[in-house]
Amino acid sequence: DDLSELDARVSVCRACPRLVRWREDVARDKRAAFRDETYWGRPIPGWGSPTPRILIVGLAPAAHGANRTGRVFTGDRSGDWLFASLHRVGLARLPTSTYADDGQELVDTRMVATVRCAPPQNKPTVTERDTCAPWIEAELGLLVEHVRVVVALGGYGWDATLRSYAAIGWDVVRPKPRFGHGAEARLVSGDREVLLLGCYHPSQQNTFTGRLTESMTDAVLSRAAAYGL
Template identity: 55%
Template sequence: MKLHVLMDEVCACRACHRLVAWRERVGVEKRKSYRDQEYWARPVPAFGDPHARLLVLGLAPAAHGANRTGRMFTGDRSGDFLYAAMHRAGFATQPTSTARGDGLELRDAWVTAAVKCAPPDNKPLPPERDACSAFVLRELRLLPNLRVILCLGGFAYDAALRLLRDAGAAVPQPAPRFGHGVRVAVPGAPSLLCSYHPSQQNTFTGRLTPAMLDDVFAAAREMIAD
């Protein structure tokens, strides 16, 4: 119930004027292939199992993906790549995520983003990241079984480090540099695990392959078990 209330607060947020203007502009102008669809065009709530031991942390909603569908990593190629891997690893009930209400459920996993609104050029500003950090910090506190935070990309990794420090966790100083497969143990808090972001820029070029993402989710399973 508390998570539900928090997600309602997320969806109603209008704190960042630049992000509000952009997400709503995209929802009006639309991409031609989606011109007959009604865009969500609001902050995108997190999604998943409230008993999750794994949290998947992304950057922000995609303008014509989650900003259109209203669900994290849903309706774009990044989500196709991510949820297919989560299904193979047993964290998702199906390999596709096309729309809210499509039947997808997550098992032992929670998917969220460091910034809740789609940003121009997919680049949130530091004040926008900081404005959303309170939401994500509350998510962490309302997910008592969390063991691992999987950070998709360097932005998410930096955000996770900030969140854990804000929560009073003993984050290593200096923290390891971001890299695919990097693991960071944090005493008394969820451990961090890093992956390249499943953006088309990474997946189309082979920087991130299905096998590489499978290895990351296998590592997440191992860390949860430990």
């Protein structure tokens, strides 16, 4: 189908020289440490339901998380945090997400990274972000008739969501809605409406410092579940 074809195309993209080098260097250097596994070291397609009512938009794959396992938010602490919460609110079958064939399943939910390759220091350049934008836009175009709620992780995911909806022809809200934890905005196109929810990114920077707690994460994701399902 169209989504599988898109996944196949993005997974071989080499459009950003710096990120291609980084993702492959990390994979080569770390393969020894994870000898029993195939180290992915390529772009990370979206993952979850092909007809999601809830879409979760993150920043970029983690070097030793998704870049290793090949599945978004899988195999690192941000993913552990996020999936534990998704499980508590009924959106994920298992409370963990450890590797690509671990039996995990999302319920009417799909996750995507804004930038599909792991960047050094988790910081893509503006050029890399813009080079990658057509992938998330193409994916959104294939999902848009199903999605009722978008959970944006961090300001990066929030802005990417607004830009992506604008790119596929939705009304751009002016002034631009401000990101915050628990922030809400409505995006519209004709008689269609989507609820955009802000959630602090479950990076260790936020979860270790207590800026983002489990109950704060659960509150946003249960709001998404209540609205979207």
